[in-house]
Amino acid sequence: MTDTALIVIDMLNTYEHEDADALVPSVRDALPFLQDLLKKARGASVPVIYVNDNFGQWRSHHGELVQAALAGRHPELVDPIVPDDDSLFVVKARHSIFYETPLNYLLGQLGVQHLVLCGQVTEQCILYSALDAHIRHFDVTIAPQAVAHIDPDLADAALRMMETNMSTILVPADNLAFDQNQ
Template identity: 65%
Template sequence: MGKSALIVIDMINAYGHADADLLLPSVSKVLPAIVRLLERARAEGIPVIYVNDNFGEWRSHHGELLETALAGPHAGLVEPVRPDEASLFVIKARHSIFFETPLSYLLGQLGIDHVILCGQVTEQCVLYSALDAHIRHLRVTVPEDAVAHIHADLADAALRMMQRNMGAAIGTVDSIGLGDGERPS
């Protein structure tokens, strides 16, 4: 059995995009669970990898994305989950964390065979990332209380699809196993 990594999807965000008003309440609700998940992963020595949209800013890097988000009106949603010095960071331009990014290579270099996905948006980026992880033969865990949605009904359907069609372990931050990909209790 290999190792696990926590993947934080699109949480470095200034929320200036379409549907942000629909997303913000869900982000506020799941933020404490994401913070607990980050604390658990860091305490257990699980690698934390942020994979974040570049929002079309092709000249920026992760530090600039973080600075922009922290300078915006929703900095309170970013500060608690900001990357630490040990965190890794991958920039993406589309929904999946794997689409034309070096993430697969990075996971291979780290010996990762299990990914724990948290962040946003459940029915978009999290769903597509879970599918791409599954087709790469990675074990997938999604703590349902640590993923934010735009549309609750679509998020519920997405979680069911991840569990049924991709064999993803779905549970809560407090019930999932981090280090070994065990099923929630």
């Protein structure tokens, strides 16, 4: 049993929001690294947990969110990372993966102490989630290539802040490995 989980943040996205045009190129760049992390985690039987905004629909069924994202402006950014049957799913309403969600309880039930965060947006949801994980005493790792941003300068600053102030470990995506003894 592993104490690590891969957390995929907000990748089920319709890309029908004001920042979408600035975000999409970074998502395209991050997508192959994210796919690789998913493959590695699944291959090592590490829990994969998707935590996603609800598009204001307030539905808890992840299938509806997947379908909405696939029907959005960029299904090619969603289709390669759609949750498989073993993936877990948590709906969130705001920036942090922990805010008003059952994620903390789920992680406790799984015995998870180490979170690998990936997804979008580095300078928003990733940053706030890393902070909330830190104050809950989780170890956090991020592969900078597997997180997408709207503003590259703010994303770089957010990664530095997470590393310096929150003890987040930044690991190149190619060097990040999941094993049963983590």
